[in-house]
Amino acid sequence: MRDLAAAYARTVPGLDAHSLMEGLDGISLTFMPMGDRDGAYDPEHRVIMINSSVRPERQRFTLAHEISHALLLGDDDLLSDIHDEYEGDRLEQVIETLCNVGAAAILMPDDLIADVLRRFGPTGRALAELARRADVSASSALYTLAEQTRDPVIYAVCAVTRLDGEDGEGPRKELTVRASSGAPGVKYVPGQDTVIPSDHPAAVTLDTGLPADEDSYVPFRSGRRMPARVNAFAERGRVLVSFHLRDDKAGRPEADGALSDSAALPT
Structure with missing residues (x-):
């Protein structure tokens, strides 16, 4: 996951929000009130949503986290390996942890x-x-x-x-x-x-x-x-x-x- 995210970061022109999105073809970004949630990625409608009311640095890390979700869903081999090893709540925990790892690799090379x-x-x-x-x-x-x-x-x-x-x-x-x-x-x-x-x-x-x-x-x-x-x-x-x-x-x-x-x- 770290290598996947780091490789993605090398393809984008910068680390501001819109530059980070340039490597994701057909995926849009929107900021909106989301209550207690920091953000989400909707793969069906291909949109990343970020809570507009949280601190800017939190928004940025959340964006990198949601980009990592998109990268993970696009890597069939890695996704298959994870599903072979985990299920249920533990699967969701592992995916969230991996996306945090990906976010860190994108923002802190x-x-x-x-x-x-x-x-x-x-x-x-x-x-x-x-x-x-x-x-x-x-x-x-x-x-x-x-x-x-x-x-x-x-x-x-x-x-x-x-x-x-x-x-x-x-x-x-x-x-x-x-x-x-x-x-x-x-x-x-x-x-x-x-x-x-x-x-x-x-x-x-x-x-x-x-x-x-x-x-x-x-x-x-x-x-x-x-x-x-x-x-x-x-x-x-x-x-x-x-x-x-x-x-x-x-x-x-x-x-x-x-x-x-x-x-x-x-x-």
Whole structure:
């Protein structure tokens, strides 16, 4: 699916909405209110529909996702292989995952990722740059960058969340993990809504706006910690973070007492 989508991206003149559509003969594009749905592809009427009310970067990723649906339906061999292996709800899940892979390959080609990593290394700044240059959400960029990173690194998008207080206290605001993913070989990552302690470099970066690059740790919901080099970059009220693990800690959940309740990488 990645190769199919990347090959398609090389045939179009640009990555704006109308340029992306030029490789699809006879398929039209329309923007319209779609409620909770981001978009859809109707193969019978050969039209891609995009929700006109969602953020522009979300519209763009959705368009690439729906183009991937069209590419997949046009590849009889790949489609046959998928139907041979899966059925029912699992088939639909696999198709959606493959179309996300295709969307990432269209909008974030390998040469762009390689250039970002060459210039900035596996850092929070690299995550910000990839999202900016590809014009996608930081969460979309996060999974693609993690997949292409060869060092034992965890990436996270963190933002302020309003949490319920304890023991009758009023609600409080905390910096929490919104999304996270690890490079190949990293078995555990902090789960969604993991609180970042106020003295952690990522929290300090949010308060000051100044980038951080220092030895610290990966926090987990249990309160346990994994030693890591932390690189944090503040942008638009959120913090983009990389945790560079020591090689001997990347796949060991009990290293330094860490990770007993952490979230495993999605498959």
